[in-house]
Amino acid sequence: MAISNKVRNFMEQGSWIRKMFEEGIALKQQYGEENVFDLSLGNPVMDPPQRFYEELKKISENPIKGMHRYMPNAGLEETRAAVADSLSTETGLTFAANHIVMTCGAGGALNVVMKTLLDPGDEFVIFAPFFVEYNFYADNHGGSCKVVPPDENFLPDMDIFRASINENTRGVLINSPNNPSGVLYGDETLLEMSKIIQEKEDEFGIEIYLVSDEPYRKIIFDGIEYPHIFNYHKRSIVATSHSKDLALPGERIGYIAVNPDCPDVEEILDGLVFCNRTLGFVNAPALIQYLVAHLQGTTIDVGVYEKKRDYLYKALTDMGYSLIKPQGAFYMFPKSPTEDDVQFTEELKGNRVLVVPGRGFGLPGYFRISYCLDDATIEGSLSGLGKAISAYK
Numbered sequence: 162m163a164i165s166n167k168v169r170n171f172m173e174q175g176s177w178i179r180k181m182f183e184e185g186i187a188l189k190q191q192y193g194e195e196n197v198f199d200l201s202l203g204n205p206v207m208d209p210p211q212r213f214y215e216e217l218k219k220i221s222e223n224p225i226k227g228m229h230r231y232m233p234n235a236g237l238e239e240t241r242a243a244v245a246d247s248l249s250t251e252t253g254l255t256f257a258a259n260h261i262v263m264t265c266g267a268g269g270a271l272n273v274v275m276k277t278l279l280d281p282g283d284e285f286v287i288f289a290p291f292f293v294e295y296n297f298y299a300d301n302h303g304g305s306c307k308v309v310p311p312d313e314n315f316l317p318d319m320d321i322f323r324a325s326i327n328e329n330t331r332g333v334l335i336n337s338p339n340n341p342s343g344v345l346y347g348d349e350t351l352l353e354m355s356k357i358i359q360e361k362e363d364e365f366g367i368e369i370y371l372v373s374d375e376p377y378r379k380i381i382f383d384g385i386e387y388p389h390i391f392n393y394h395k396r397s398i399v400a401t402s403h404s405k406d407l408a409l410p411g412e413r414i415g416y417i418a419v420n421p422d423c424p425d426v427e428e429i430l431d432g433l434v435f436c437n438r439t440l441g442f443v444n445a446p447a448l449i450q451y452l453v454a455h456l457q458g459t460t461i462d463v464g465v466y467e468k469k470r471d472y473l474y475k476a477l478t479d480m481g482y483s484l485i486k487p488q489g490a491f492y493m494f495p496k497s498p499t500e501d502d503v504q505f506t507e508e509l510k511g512n513r514v515l516v517v518p519g520r521g522f523g524l525p526g527y528f529r530i531s532y533c534l535d536d537a538t539i540e541g542s543l544s545g546l547g548k549a550i551s552a553y554k
């Protein structure tokens with residue numbers, strides 16, 4: 162056997178999105194590219210903002226001596242200072258460059274945070290529906306995830322959350338706005354969560370870190386203000402990236418920000434920098450760090466996603482789908498008209514529409530639609546989405 166049983170099992174559990182991707186290729190070969198509507202991938206079709214290309218041009222015309230060399234493992238001072246300034250303005254707290262570690266995307270950031278915090282047997286509490294990689298990331302570092310189910314609005318079931326924390330809990334990991342539901346955790350939710358965390362810290366005499374995975378933080382709609390976790394729990398850490406807000410997922414650029422008021426903040430930062438190095442990332446890619454230092458105030462046009470959300474939400478509800486209106490990110494998570502979400506995704510596939518079954522996000526009975534796509538793909542998918550639900554009426 163070439164690979165471990167564990168990895169073999171994980172590959173089966175985590176293969177829904179890839180499976181849809183491969184089936185999409187086969188369908189496209191059969192019916193032609195323009196006749197298959199692939200709503201399964203969260204890979205934005207949008208290009209980065211014009212400002213990104215201006216910065217790229219500037220640096221290519223005026224290269225900085227030594228810019229491609231190794232650097233401090235935490236990243237470029239200039240970039241970390243720019244991130245810190247921007248976070249200070251957003252949150253009202255005082256961030257300095259040394260509260261920031263530049264990372265290879267949010268995925269890299271989460272692995273660095275988990276490696277820094279987890280001892281073997283430790284746990285992170287996560288909330289369904291969740292980004293499937295969380296379980297694998299925790300396992301990478303000898304830990305595991307305990308899953309809390311949602312209420313009917315995709316917010317945490319607080320009683321189960323309270324009961325999920327035990328003496329092995331090291332972290333609570335949230336993702337808002339959420340992939341796959343698009344739901345944003347508001348002030349009330351964060352307040353209740355932080356009270357429960359505090360209560361359990363006292364009960365067990367432990368320290369629990371609230372970790373926020375927020376690559377969609379800047380993609381929020383309806384004029385909502387983003388509630389930053391730093392204001393709710395002192396032991397708080399943000400893991401994020403510019404994969405979505407600057408449409409740069411292939412460039413692998415993100416960062417970790419530690420609450421300046423976090424107890425033991427220096428020790429944590431030393432740990433994070435060490436883990437960024439020893440996980441083999443060494444440092445985040447250099448060239449892109451030089452660019453994002455000048456792009457902290459720049460975001461893709463969020464209005465484009467908001468329009469797509471409005472269009473698709475109306476179309477789906479008119480067809481009879483039951484779904485919560487997303488407040489951010491670029492996904493929707495409608496209820497499957499039949500309990501078996503895999504059966505329904507097969508029905509959609511028969512109508513040449515590809516989506517991901519909810520069980521790929523720890524919540525069977527739903528399915529995920531990505532709408533970070535061009536309008537033609539979204540519009541083209543409506544006929545198949547309509548036919549599929551009609552089959553269950």
Ligand SMILES: Cc1ncc(COP(=O)(O)O)c(C=O)c1O
Nearest residue numbers: 203266267268292336340402404
């Ligand atoms: C919730 C969530 N977290 C983390 C990531 C990883 O992002 P990155 O590309 O920055 O590693 C993604 C990517 O889709 C995501 O949806």
